[in-house]
Amino acid sequence: MTDKNKWLHIAIIIGIVGILMFSYLGSQPLMDPDEPVYAETAREMLQVHDFISPRIYGDFWYDKPPMYYWLVAAASQVFGGGEFAARFPSAFFAVGGSLLVYLSGRKLFNERAGLLAALVLGTSLEYFYLGNAAVTDMTLTFFLLAALLSFLHKNYYLLYSFAALGVVTKGPVALFFCVVIIGGYLMLTSTLATVKQMKAGKGILLFAVIALPWYVAMYYFHGMDFIDTFLGFHNVTRFLQPEHSSGKLWYYYIPVVILGFFPWTAFLAQACYTGWKEQGQERKTCTFLLIWIVTVFGFFSLSQTKLVSYILPMYPPLAMLVGYYFDKAWTQGRYKALKLSAIAFGGAAAILIAGLSYASAVVSAELIFPVRMIAGVLTILAAAVLYHSYRHDFGKVFITYVVGMVVFTAFLMLHTLPVITPAVSVKPMVEEFKQQYDGQAPVYIAKFYRPGFVYYSGLAGIELNSEELAAAVLEKNDKAYFIVQKEKYDKLNSDIRSKLRVLAAHEDKILFVRDGN
Structure with a gap:
């Protein structure tokens, strides 16, 4: 293929995947509770001019490394904040991931297989969904994709650099996947000698220079509180203990992949089987992609905390296998x-x-x-x-x-x-609240809705766990506003509800006021 065709294919990918990722970014409110967390944390970084220590509601927040917050903060400076800016990094890296799959696929397989793989990835349902979401998963997927493809193309310094950026995006899991996938491939293909060519000494130094400064700074400023919360709870504890009931389901990700890879799910079995049985010059590439898929799927299936978005990093290798299979079936009729x-x-x-x-x-x-x-x-x-x-x-x-x-x-x-x-965003309720609020009384917010409430109202509010509702209502007699789950309000006894005045109800949410004396 000529360079002209290459640039034509790049334009096709940018056009189609760009339409999917950028057309709807600002059309809908941020969805509770995850999207507002990232948008609000980035906004507070800008407000206090502290780009080291993430914070939300004015308190330090050790949930994730800062990469996505930095990206949203930068996008907010360019686009002026709002839903579009909060989701822009995900959309940008979604298009970038499709381009990486094409540029790599055309070299590992052939021009057409690379183009097909890129479009398979960009049009799969979960990839589209997370490319339109203000969460970290697409950014991590891009850096992990770039790191692992760099290994295949023997660009080892890029491998270390992108692996480090993944660690600054979502923590040690990025390094874990690189080590396990590459190590598993080298052992399975009896090519451990490749390690000698990987410039490990300089590479580890490069990795450390990129990945460690933020962690060192956080430990310097926050000590063991950061270590215990970020590494202890958000990485180790969440892997070992279920945060949601879905964590107990070993088969959780099977229907997720079937639905999430739609409409290309019909080709999954044939593509993986073809990759496994491949005996030609593409055998090692297919083996690497299969190890990549199995590692991501297996790790998160073992994890006791499961979310739909976690397995996104397995979609690029799936797309590459499907693109290769479709091209091969096409060629062979x-x-x-x-x-x-x-x-x-x-x-x-x-x-x-x-x-x-x-x-x-x-x-x-x-x-x-x-x-x-x-x-x-x-x-x-x-x-x-x-x-x-x-x-x-x-x-x-x-x-x-x-x-x-x-x-x-x-x-x-x-x-x-x-x-x-x-039903999925507190923004409509916040608009109602703004019309009703007196500007002075305290506001109690259910924990699930608080990130969105803060982002859209600018008020921190008082976090309220569901079991605390009755006590909070009875605690004082002064005026106060409440936004909680409707089912929790309905469980209050009639005597308590008689002291309250409902102002609005949307789907599962209810806004009421305690007028006081």
Whole structure:
């Protein structure tokens, strides 16, 4: 391929993935509770001009290293704050990750396989979702992707540099994955001698220069409180003890991958099997990608704290395998495999349509129409994929998937998400609160809603655990405002509720006031 084709492919990737990642960044409020945490922490960094010690509600905050806060703070200086700035780093690195997959894939496999892999990654559902979210996972995924691909291309100084940036993004887990994946690959392929070529001495020094200064500074300023909270609780304890009930489910990530890699899930089994059985010159590359996938999936499956976003780092190698498989099937004319994938996709789409239809009918009547629109899009997509598959047209099948996902996500973001916004963001309630607030009385906020409340109101409020509601209401007789879960309010006895005045209710949230004497 000529450089002209290379730049054309880069433009295609930036155009398609850029549309998916940047079109909706500022269209919806930040979702509780995670997105407002990162946006508010970055804002407080700017307010106090302290870019070493993250803080929220004015208190020091040891949850994550500062990389994402720094990025949001920088974006806020450029774009003036708000939802767009809070999500900009994730969108930027999502596009960057797709480009890295292309640039690497074209060298490891071939030009077309690299292009297909990049578009597979950029149009997969979870990658799209987290590329539009103000959380750290996409940034970590980018740095981990860059580090591991640097190893494959023997750019070892870049490996150490990007691994260090991953550690400044989310902690030791970035270093853990690099060591385990690369070490596992070297042992499995009997190439441990490669370590001698990896410039370990200078590389470790480079890693330390980039990764350690923030940790040293935090220990200097905060001592063992930082070590115990960040390393002890947020890394070790959360791995060993479940923070949510989902942590007990060993199979938690199986449905997450099936749904999150949609619409390319239909190719997963064939792609992984093809990679495992590969005997040609791409065997080592496929082996590395499979080790990468298994390591990430296995680690987070063993972790007792599980969240949907955690396994995002396994999506780039999955996309590269699918891109390689699709290109190989296309070249070899594997028409039967194409038809089977189309049938599998049709079945998955039917299950998704049924699930969405049931959920919309149960949750909210307002969701019925947008879900029917999405169901229509999925039905047309499945029919088009099946039609082109039986016509043996690999190119049109792939284009149908890509265009279908662009249309699907547009309906999702423009017609479905606005309906459920009151259920996933405290912003509508904050707007109501601003109209009702007297500007002086204390405000009690349920812990889950507090980050969003602070971000949108500018008031720190008083954090309220659900079991403390009755005591907080009865504690004093002066005027006070409360924003809590509606179910918690409903559990208050009638005598207590008689002393309160409900001002607004949105979905699961309720705003009420204790007028006092």
